[in-house]
Amino acid sequence: MDPALVHRLASGEGWGLLQSLPPYDASEAMSLATRLRGEGFDAELVSAALTQSDLRARAVPKFGAAAREMLFTRDGLEQATRTRIAAHHATRFVEAGVRHVYDLGCGIGADAIALAKAGIALTAVDTDEATAAIAAVNLRHWPRAQVQHTAAHDVAIPSGEDARGCGIWLDPARRTPGVADAQGRTRRLFRLEDISPSWDDVRGYLTRTPAAGAKLSPSFPHAAVPAGVEAQWTSYDGEVLECALWAGATVRTPGRTACVVREHVTALVTERDALGAQPLPAELARLGPYLYEPDRAVIRAGLVGALVNAADGRELSPGVGYVTGLADVQLPWARRYAITDAMPYNLKGLRALLRDRDTGTLTIKKRGVSLDADQLRRQLRLQGDRTTTIVITRVGGAQVVLVVTPL
Template sequence: MNQSELRELLSSEGLRLLDSLPAWRSSDEIVRTVSELRKAGHSAALVAAVLSQSKLRAKATSKFGPFADRMLYTEAGLEQATRLSVASQHAGRFATAGVKWVADLGCGIGADALAIAGLGLTVTAVERDETTAAIASYNLAPWSNAHVVHGDAESTDLTGIDGVYLDPARRDARVRLTNPADWTPTLDFAFELAERYPTGIKLGPGIDRDLIPKQAEAQWVSVGREVVELGLWFGAVAREGIRRSALVIGEHGTAEMTAAADSADEAAGELGQYLFEPDGAVIRARLIGDLARQLEGRMLDTSIAYFSADTAAVSPFATCFEIVADFPLDRRSLKRELATRKIGTLEIKKRGVDIDPATFRTSLSLKGENSATLILTRVAGKRRALLAQRPALSPSPTV
């Protein structure tokens, strides 16, 4: 979004027109909508601006729920914004720690600042991009305890601040920056603040674990089985005795596994009747061993994140599959077996084998009315194809 588009959008005509539009459904209707709005006397620039926002609001519903329809966005800002369900967890840490005034350095469109202000804390939200700062100002306008500053995080006056949250920019013109020294602010700057303030730092979940300070609480977060971030927490916003955490948010609500360190691996053993696929947050946090022991399981292979058990269980931290058949991983024999079983719809999962699931599925020439899951992996070092189904599980036992 450029400045001229923003001016169109923030005009009284622009905001009224945006709020009057029906919910965005499909780009198939765009030509007709543009024609109707132009016939009504709206300029081409204004129509383009409000339709772009209408589309972004529709996308934002998955992150912001009912708040989505009263916020404004940039495309990059929405993509990088914290989901409200996760931002509320961040804000809750500062509130629990007794922090009164938080500096959100690199606030983007204001998602985390919104959650912090919503808990009654004072928040100063700092954003270096002028357009994004203006968007954040609009989004935070309903909260008198939130103030947006267009400026640089590393030169912000922190007088009176008693807590800091940072989301370093890790892209430049949509190119991912792999060197933490190139981030804005830099990771070293963030760590320096963490020595002086209760501090939270949002990072990508795949960051090099060697960069995680020993004194930090590292929390990997997944939403709907997608790992969305790694949060590093320091000082009063870190919890005593916890250095590893997997926070899982989904239809079940919120669940968390915690530990003082990476968990010890569970020994490998025979394939049982059930296979468990741990949530990505559990895998990233290296708590698979703890989860396997809780579910009385054993690893399929010491280098693979799947584990097996003799009993099914419901867990927010793993998906359970019932093993129907165990085959060598051979495409021709699998093709015959699937044809015999009339399997036409096949979900393919894989770990520990170099296979492209989409290409492999095409090569099987599937036909039939039945469906199944095919898990391609290694069991005791051997390549196997496990035909599976999701069992009908009762609500208990739950771990």
């Protein structure tokens, strides 16, 4: 979508058309487009409005009811920060005493909106002209938010005494510019050296103002965390969404942390919580009565040791994430199971065990092993009436099966 079409959608006839559309229904989109063109609406405007209607429907899980008043691009929506996570970002800057944030790579404006809501003045920029125009529409309610179409390195950021009260927020592009696929999305980039601004530039920005933050991929490597910086992996309802780097006054706990966000709770895990944790010896006999599965943000941050300490337990094998423990504890960032059976992984033995339990429906959880869960179900040929949950993983170097009951 070009900037001119963004402006047509955001004013007069285009906005009225967009707001009048019924809830998006893919099966009705073609007939609706035909009817609207028959009523005299321009074909290009109709197509753009229906695309926005589709994107607004997809955006509701991230933005809630506010999505119905926003504009999007497909790439921008995919990379946009969820409203609740963006509010956490904004709180960092508020607590740091920041009054003006330079949002370098604002995209459609998700984080900028949260910053504006928090009362912070903004200079938001994006290198793509249409995206910057969309961000301006989405930030139209906040007069202290200015949006510019420019590159990050062309923004004049205060330095020295003038930088007091200023902050920088970066969300580097992680997609290849150019030809999009049939759904309008460009190819995602996964290597740190491929982001734009570059990783070297990001590290430089983290030291240019008294307070700075950068949103990076959940695959961000631990070894790349700069000294004195906080790297926080954040999950939302079990999905790891980002690793955010915080520098200067925005740092709360230097090093690696995990933020687990669920519907009614937000939990924090730090390196201090994980100190002194030890792995389990390779013996099934040493299993405790409980099995714990940490949130993926905790695993990605390398903080499974915090669960080991909290559950008075041991990790089954380095890197698998599962922890067996003696203590029966409820944690907002870990699932808890009772272990009812344990055995070395063996197809014949597992089939016999599950048939003894009259198992017909099998839930298979696995980590640290390579197997096809659907193929395993076919091989087991279960015909019972009960449901059983098993965990296939490693204890030490050996593959094991744990029969568990969720608690």
